[in-house]
Amino acid sequence: MKFLRALFGTPANALLSVAMIALFAATVPRFLRWAFLDATWDAMSRRACAPDGACWAFVKARFPLFIYGRYPATEHWRVDLCFLLLAIACLGCLFAGRRRGMFLLMLLVGVPVVGGVLLAGGIFGLPLVETADWGGLMLNVILSFITIALALPISVLLAFGRRSSLPVVSWGSTAFIEFWRGVPLLAVLFMGLIMLPMFLPDGMTVPNLVRAVVVLTLFESAYLAETIRGGLQGVPSGQAEAAMALGMHHSQAQVLIVLPQALRMSIPGIINIVVDLFKDTTLVSIVGLFDLMGVITQSLKDPSWVGLATEGYTFAAVAFFVCCLLFSLAGGFMERQFGNAGPGKR
Amino acid sequence: MTGFPNGLGRSLRRLGVAGLAAATMLMGSGLAGSGAHAQGAAPAGATWPGVTVEAIKKRGQLNCGIDVGVPGFASQDNTGRWQGLDVSYCRAIAAAVLGDPEKVRFVPTTTPARFTVLQSGEIDVLIRDSTLTFTRSVQLGLDEVVPNFYAGQGFLVSKKLGVSKIADLNGATICTLTGATLELNIADFAKSHGTKIGTLLFEKADEAVAAMETGRCDGYTDDTGSLAGMRSTLKNPADWVVLDGVISKEPLGIHTRTGDAQWSKILFWLHEGLLTAEENGVTKANADEMKKSSSDPFIRRLLGAEGEFGKKMGLDDEWMLRAIKAVGNYGEIYDAYFGPKGLDLPRGQNNLASKGGLQYPLPFR
The missing domain is CATH 1.10.3720.10 (MetI-like)
Structure with a gap:
């Protein structure tokens, strides 16, 4: 009831609500029909797609290209592994509580180094993949x-x-x-x-x-x-002043006290x-x-x-x-x- | 931009943004001049195959500048592999020079950057549906090697208009893209023919075509190659017709840096070779067979069975044989991308001269 009153409580609100509902009614069903009901999910080319619906077959056929660019298909696992590492490091930084520092180190040092080696290759028997092929x-x-x-x-x-x-x-x-x-x-x-x-x-x-x-x-x-x-x-x-009063240098106070809060x-x-x-x-x-x-x-x-x-x-x-x-x-x-x-x- | 390792760089930086155009020109001519030591601007008949080919062989890879994406000329298939007429030329060159059509690094170049990328030496050759013009040849320090595709500005119009040629378009409104030339060409054409053609400008081709389909204008204008691609995207392609004729000349072709005449000649004769192959019925499938069995001296010279034409350019005699086996003759390349199975653009000017087109292979003798 509260919801209805919010929508139709005053004449002005009622008018606005009716107008918005009419707008949605006019556009949403057409969008849904285009995006889902009339859509084509499997096709070899645009010509095989239904003319009035979305041709999602295009996105499906090109999905690997959209995600990895021209990175060779046999080496996609390297990218996946990289993103897995990145995800673990990020989740660790968020949820690991006291051991957060370890994951932060992993994010700032481990991921760039390991990721760089994995993605570029050229050593440890990994074939070289030129950055021009990343995409x-x-x-x-x-x-x-x-x-x-x-x-x-x-x-x-x-x-x-x-x-x-x-x-x-x-x-x-x-x-x-x-x-x-x-x-x-x-x-x-x-x-x-x-x-x-x-x-x-x-x-x-x-x-x-x-x-x-x-x-x-x-x-x-x-x-x-x-x-x-x-x-x-x-x-x-007062924070910096208090730190200096405790005997810290100016730079120590800035880095250890002010910067974290900032x-x-x-x-x-x-x-x-x-x-x-x-x-x-x-x-x-x-x-x-x-x-x-x-x-x-x-x-x-x-x-x-x-x-x-x-x-x-x-x-x-x-x-x-x-x-x-x-x-x-x-x-x-x-x-x-x-x-x-x-x-x-x- | 981390550093400017030479004095020229430092002075250029002082020129600032306002001097960008001047700087581009300066570098263009500078490279063309300094290219003398690097590119060996030797008198005709001097060392073959020239420094560019030697650099490519040493590198083991051809750096080939192409478009970032234009239907028929250069586009990626579902697996990310480059396909198209220009792309086939890159593969043919790699097959001829390096013996392997896959030893190509494709460098996609945007319209504003393409010539700088060529001048700076990042690519060996630019095959990017770029028009060969006086300015590019004389002022930018580029070699206009040869046109590999004759295009022109054409019109795609509704059949309801009932017109069959461009001069009949009096009073029509045409959707087109911003950027001076397309609109300018229409204005010039209208002035010289005493007709009135209105234009409606758009940033993107998709927008222009959508406007045309909803009836905001009577037709769309662009290069003939693009028009064919565009028609295939329409809801009812049969309601639209590409008018005969063009209102501008757009000979699209191969550009190199000025300074290595041998390299330009090799590319020129590669194109002539692909045409000669079509004229003589040499195809991807029968090239090996033709080399053994043919008694026609032109075919035998082309495929390296006699005359040692490849060796005369510092390559080996099977250079054209490999190129043809990699991508086919000119007609096969055209059909693969612009034929009925591709964009369905009639050969028109791109047919052999013997069949009414403009592609006239010079004789191998």
Whole structure:
């Protein structure tokens, strides 16, 4: 009853509700019919798909390509193993309680090293897989992970740098942050692709993946630095003063007392940037990398499947939504956990 | 961008973004000039097969620049394997030079980056449905090797209009893509023919075609190769017709860096070889047999049974035989991607000259 009263309690609300219901009634059944009832799940090409329904056969046939890109099918297990390790490390960091430190070490050192060896190969009898063949959703995840892992430490330094009393350090940090926040990511990616080859000596090439990581890292560290600086400013000055009164150096007080509290306060902002970054990684298709969006756009050019943009981009939307939802859930969990362990409660 | 290891880089960086265009030009000519030492701009008749081929052989792999995805020319199949007319050319080159059509690293290049990637040496050759033009040849320091596909701007219109040629489109509204040339060509055509053709601009081909299907415009214009792909995506392809004729010339073909004439010649004769093979009925399936049994001197020279034509270019005599066995002759390549089983685009200008087209193989003698 409360629900009904909320919907139809006043004439204005009733009018709005009726309008919304009419809108849903007009669109949802048609969408459901397109997406499910009239959809084709198995077909060899677009021509075999029913003309009025979704052609999910396209997504099904290309699913491995969407996830792994051109990574060789016989080596997919390496990617799976990597993601398993990443998942274990992340879950460990969230739920392992006191042994969290071990999992954090695994996430920051173990996963990059083992993952890098597994994915690239070339040693221990693993066949070499060129980064040019990495693609699909796997590439979005890898790019986001490396970028955050590199950008976090840089951004902490920048945040402290900007608050520093040494003019050179503070101006330098400010200039760096303002520059990278002020230029469009697309333009910088583009410069990385077009300009960089011209500056490198003849015959020396940098893989596109590295170019993308460098650009994304510089970019994201500027944003993260400002978020963390906000956190640093939010820590009462009494905290640092109390630490120094206990005999800590200035730097000890900052790193051991102020920074942990600042980071905890920055969690919502950091999660926000991670979600943003994950979606921004789709821009790398401009440097000739085939991330999920790039692979889908590319797949629409296959004469067998040409023109199935709606199905392809619907899949991309669902995939990105699920991933970003996971980040948000993890972020929310972290906030609740660390929120309880406030100053003096350890 | 981590570092600029030479003085030129540092000075370029000072030029800033405003100097980007100038810098591109500078580097274009700079590379063409400095290419002299690297690319061996030797007088004609000098060392074959040239430094590019030697670099490819040393590397054991051809770096072939292709499109990031365009139906018929370059696209990935369900397993992620590259397919298409341009892709077949890459495989043919690898088969001819390295003896194995699979020894190719495909480098997908975007429209704005394609020529820089070629100039910088990241790729050995660019085969990317790119039009051969004066500017690219003279100002960008590129060699226009040979067109491998004759396209032009054509029109796909509703049959309800009842028109059969482009000049009859007076008063029609045509959906097209932003980016100057397509719209400019229509304006030029309308001006020179005293007709009026309205345009409706879109960012993406899918949007433009959706607008056309809902009746917001009477037709769609793009390169003929793309039009064929587009028609196959329509709900009722039979209601739409590709008009005869084109309003612009788009000879799509092979680009190399200026400076290695031998390399460009090898690519030129590879294309002529694929045409010659079609003209003489040499196919993927019968190439070996033809080499043994044919008495036609042109076929024998093409397949390496006499004349040592391959050796004269610093390759071996079976270069064309391997290329044909890998991808087929020109007609076979065309049919695989643009034939009735593919995009169903009539051969038209891309037919052999002997069958009314523009593809005219120069003689192997």
